Amino acid sequence: MKTTSVMIVGVGGQGSLLASRLLGTLLTDEGYDVKVSEVHGMSQRGGSVVTYVRYGEKVYSPIVTEGECDYIISFEKLEAARYAGCLRKGGKIIVNTQEIDPMPVITGAAEYPTNVLEELKDKGFDIDDFDALTPAVEAGSAKAVNIVLMGHFARHTDIPKDKWVKALEKVVKPQFIDMNLKAFDLGFNG
Amino acid sequence: MKKLLIGNEAVAWGLYNGGIGLVSSYPGTPSTEITEFLAKHDDIHSEWAPNEKVAMETAFGASLAGMRSVCAMKHVGLNVAADPLFTLSYTGVTGGMVVCVADDPAMHSSQNEQDSRHYAIAAKVPMLEPSDSAEAYTFAKSAFELSEKYDTPVLLRMCTRIAHSQCVVDIGEREEAPLKEYVKQPSKYIMMPGYAKQRHPVVEERTEKLRALAEESIYNRVEMADDREIGIITSGCSYLYVREVFGDSVSVLKIGMPNPLPEKLIRDFAAKVKKLYVIEELDPVIENHVKALGIEVTGKSLFSAIGEFSQKTIRESFLKEGYAVKDVPEAQGEAPAVPGRPPMMCSGCPHRGMYYTLVKNHITVLGDIGCYTLGAVAPLNALDSTLCMGASISGIHGFNAARGKETEKKTVAVIGDSTFMHSGMTGLVNIAYNATNSTVIILDNSITGMTGHQQNPTTGYNIKGDPAAKVNLEALCKALGINRVRVVDPYDLKACEEAVLEELAVEEPSVIISRRPCVLLKYVKPKTPLKVDQDKCRGCKKCMKMGCPSISFKEGKARIDNTLCVGCGVCEQLCAFGAIGGNEK
Numbered sequence: 001m002k003t004t005s006v007m008i009v010g011v012g013g014q015g016s017l018l019a020s021r022l023l024g025t026l027l028t029d030e031g032y033d034v035k036v037s038e039v040h041g042m043s044q045r046g047g048s049v050v051t052y053v054r055y056g057e058k059v060y061s062p063i064v065t066e067g068e069c070d071y072i073i074s075f076e077k078l079e080a081a082r083y084a085g086c087l088r089k090g091g092k093i094i095v096n097t098q099e100i101d102p103m104p105v106i107t108g109a110a111e112y113p114t115n116v117l118e119e120l121k122d123k124g125f126d127i128d129d130f131d132a133l134t135p136a137v138e139a140g141s142a143k144a145v146n147i148v149l150m151g152h153f154a155r156h157t158d159i160p161k162d163k164w165v166k167a168l169e170k171v172v173k174p175q176f177i178d179m180n181l182k183a184f185d186l187g188f189n190g
Numbered sequence: 191m192k193k194l195l196i197g198n199e200a201v202a203w204g205l206y207n208g209g210i211g212l213v214s215s216y217p218g219t220p221s222t223e224i225t226e227f228l229a230k231h232d233d234i235h236s237e238w239a240p241n242e243k244v245a246m247e248t249a250f251g252a253s254l255a256g257m258r259s260v261c262a263m264k265h266v267g268l269n270v271a272a273d274p275l276f277t278l279s280y281t282g283v284t285g286g287m288v289v290c291v292a293d294d295p296a297m298h299s300s301q302n303e304q305d306s307r308h309y310a311i312a313a314k315v316p317m318l319e320p321s322d323s324a325e326a327y328t329f330a331k332s333a334f335e336l337s338e339k340y341d342t343p344v345l346l347r348m349c350t351r352i353a354h355s356q357c358v359v360d361i362g363e364r365e366e367a368p369l370k371e372y373v374k375q376p377s378k379y380i381m382m383p384g385y386a387k388q389r390h391p392v393v394e395e396r397t398e399k400l401r402a403l404a405e406e407s408i409y410n411r412v413e414m415a416d417d418r419e420i421g422i423i424t425s426g427c428s429y430l431y432v433r434e435v436f437g438d439s440v441s442v443l444k445i446g447m448p449n450p451l452p453e454k455l456i457r458d459f460a461a462k463v464k465k466l467y468v469i470e471e472l473d474p475v476i477e478n479h480v481k482a483l484g485i486e487v488t489g490k491s492l493f494s495a496i497g498e499f500s501q502k503t504i505r506e507s508f509l510k511e512g513y514a515v516k517d518v519p520e521a522q523g524e525a526p527a528v529p530g531r532p533p534m535m536c537s538g539c540p541h542r543g544m545y546y547t548l549v550k551n552h553i554t555v556l557g558d559i560g561c562y563t564l565g566a567v568a569p570l571n572a573l574d575s576t577l578c579m580g581a582s583i584s585g586i587h588g589f590n591a592a593r594g595k596e597t598e599k600k601t602v603a604v605i606g607d608s609t610f611m612h613s614g615m616t617g618l619v620n621i622a623y624n625a626t627n628s629t630v631i632i633l634d635n636s637i638t639g640m641t642g643h644q645q646n647p648t649t650g651y652n653i654k655g656d657p658a659a660k661v662n663l664e665a666l667c668k669a670l671g672i673n674r675v676r677v678v679d680p681y682d683l684k685a686c687e688e689a690v691l692e693e694l695a696v697e698e699p700s701v702i703i704s705r706r707p708c709v710l711l712k713y714v715k716p717k718t719p720l721k722v723d724q725d726k727c728r729g730c731k732k733c734m735k736m737g738c739p740s741i742s743f744k745e746g747k748a749r750i751d752n753t754l755c756v757g758c759g760v761c762e763q764l765c766a767f768g769a770i771g772g773n774e775k
Contacts, residue, residue: 012533024356028194035322036356038196039298040219040642045564046739047533061434062322062355062427065502067521078528085525101742102531106734107569108743110529123523142753 003056005064009083010075011100012039012047015146018171019073020051022150026167027055030159037062048079048102073153075132075145076100081116084125093125094153096132096145128152135186144183147172151187161188195359197352200323201262201290202227203359204330206234209367211257211285214239214248216612217641218264219299220353221292225262226644229653238644238653241579241612242267246274246289253287253343254379256370258334262290265306266578270613272309275343277381279313280389282341284370286334292348295471296498299350299640301559301578303497305472310345310449314393316400317345317449318409321429323357329409329446334367340396340403347448349471351427351498401450409446412459415439420513421463423456423476423487427499428469434501435508435515451479460485469493469504535564537740538716538756540706541633543680544604545572546736546760547687553600553694556589558582558614560606561639561708569737573604580605580613583630587617590626598627599694605630608638608646611661615670621699622671629693629700630672632663633680636707643711667701674700681706683763709756717757718772722748726769733761733770 006023008016017038024036032055039049052064066085072093074080080095087093095117104110121127130152136144147168154164165181172180195203201224205213212235215225229236235252239245245261252259263271268291275289291309294300310317318333320326326348333344377385404410417439424432425445432442443459445451460466460480468477468489477489492507493499505515535542545565548555549572557563557573558581566573575585582603590598605614610632621628638644645651650660667675674696678689686704693700707714719740727747734741734748740755741748750761750770762770 011531024194028358034194034358037351038354040354045533045561046536048531060430061501062351062430063500065500067519081526081528083525084523085521087522089520089522091522102529103534103568103737104529106739106742107737109568113528116526116528119526125522
């Protein structure tokens with residue numbers, strides 16, 4: 001089988017490491033060969049972060065480059081646009097419509113490109129955009145945006161929901177599992 | 191047990207199952223997690239040392255005592271530990287000793303992209319280099335035996351991509367390595383000229399034995415394909431990218447031991463293929479070796495010495511060569527140009543108040559290595575230099591010695607608590623001893639921040655989180671010869687300004703300890719987020735000058751994001767119109 005490539009992109013601090021751990025655990029349990037590439041260190045400090053998850057029969061490279069990505073899961077609008085060039089023809093972008101100003105926007109050196117998703121759609125990009133922040137807050141914390149998004153992404157895969165839930169129970173601390181299960185459900189049904 | 195592991199966790203499991211008894215390290219991205227994962231095991235001694243040199247010498251002491259030992263560091267940390275390394279090569283080991291070093295091609299979190307393989311060559315010690323987590327586990331586990339058999343420390347080279355990428359690893363059981371008997375061996379362990387002269391030939395003989403091992407070890411392997419048009423010698427993550435582009439359709443010599451390199455293996459491989467390439471990140475180490483054997487090869491003329499590779503860079507290089515590469519990906523379209531998102535100091539970061547004070551007073555700032563290096567970016571642009579661990583303090587001494595009165599009243603050095611313990615103290619002694627009127631600010635956020643919250647000798651806790659001896663920075667600075675030492679709270683802008691201006695004005699060296707724990711620490715409870723009274727806000731943007739990510743400017747007024755704001759109150763002190771508030775309780 002062909003290797004499937006997923007990119008999880010967002011802003012440092014939004015919880016992309018937990019999202020990639022969830023996906024990596026799930027795919028390993030499903031019997032795939034899996035490679036995950038994470039970001040640690042300086043770039044995590046509010047910077048643009050990208051995590052790669054690749055799975056298939058035999059996966060070599062842990063990273064994804066231009067035109068190779070099947071799914072981009074973006075925690076933030078601007079970040080979806082930043083990495084859009086990695087999407088392969090016919091790939092899909094799942095994006096939280098939340099806007100987080102980067103420092104050049106805060107200082108007034110640049111403007112936030114609010115229409116960027118519409119422009120991409122006009123160019124033929126397949127984009128599933130939705131608000132993941134409101135359901136995250138409803139589930140109990142703005143920090144659950146990552147799991148809401150993964151719940152939403154789960155619908156695009158052919159892995160049954162109960163397998164996702166099992167993987168979620170493995171990667172989330174017991175005291176936070178109820179909130180995260182709710183966040184996953186809201187994302188899945190949202 | 192099969193588990194999905196990042197490379198660093200795989201290394202930790204390999205070392206653990208290989209019989210490690212002690213690990214001593216200083217944190218540094220991308221090496222930090224090796225030691226963090228080892229510290230989870232209570233049956234071994236684990237610790238954060240004040241710096242890499244101390245860590246390596248601690249590991250040496252344990253090896254001398256007969257225990258299998260490890261130290262782990264990032265590439266620039268090996269510069270700090272280079273002194274013991276070069277002579278450890280002469281003494282060799284009693285208990286096996288492994289030095290893990292993690293390079294950072296593309297500088298994700300580093301100040302340079304030096305290639306650690308040069309250290310293995312220069313110090314004449316073997317180096318292993320895995321390509322993924324599974325190999326990292328195997329290589330790490332085997333390294334102790336290699337070390338003991340050949341009586342040498344072993345370098346295990348990681349890089350960011352391998353250290354922080356996950357793949358499935360089959361983790362076996364721990365093999366206990368009993369403490370070896372301690373025997374006094376002056377001619378092996380006292381490296382004074384008479385004895386060292388006897389040891390150098392031993393080192394040279396060892397290299398020859400290791401070169402023989404390189405010809406037939408598990409570390410280097412030939413993977414021949416039917417196609418013999420081209421042959422590729424590669425190592426580390428480059429191997430993965432080569433396989434990603436070509437699958438198993440090209441012949442590959444995979445190098446897992448970059449020092450010493452084999453000769454016969456390379457000659458035989460080269461003879462079987464029409465055109466030979468070397469694909470290695472950073473410097474042409476393998477390439478130069480191949481060329482020295484008199485074999486024609488293409489390397490850095492096609493594959494850059496700068497940054498990381500990917501399947502894309504390798505694919506494009508071969509297309510440039512006119513080589514037909516299959517399955518070239520087709521993108522949906524180009525990404526639009528969007529504003530950058532550089533990393534920055536967090537909301538409520540205690541460094542911000544002090545930096546704002548320095549910028550406001552137009553002070554020249556010699557910086558150092560840590561989260562506070564982010565003070566260099568807009569809008570603060572607070573720093574004038576950042577070189578290496580400790581260079582802020584040594585640097586300001588030289589700066590003021592060169593320019594004297596002209597600069598000493600308007601220049602400071604800034605350094606974090608952990609970096610000060612690492613290599614700031616000796617510089618401070620030099621300021622006192624050789625007398626420049628320098629002002630040093632220790633940005634004490636009570637943790638090693640950038641690498642992800644490791645304890646250090648100033649925090650009062652050890653690597654396990656247990657209470658430990660706590661260095662008193664005030665007393666330490668005084669003992670090092672600085673009479674003027676004062677502490678300020680960086681959330682109090684008035685106090686910061688007072689302290690900075692007073693200490694710059696006095697005619698003697700001084701230290702200001704800017705003390706407030708990192709807001710990301712679990713015990714630091716955020717306060718109620720602040721609000722901007724939209725009626726009172728005049729849109730003067732003064733609050734935006736300190737670069738807080740919580741504050742944005744919309745429709746002519748400042749706004750505070752209540753999901754990010756931790757209520758530190760620094761912006762409130764900046765507002766001349768009393769528009770910011772809301773957490774008075």
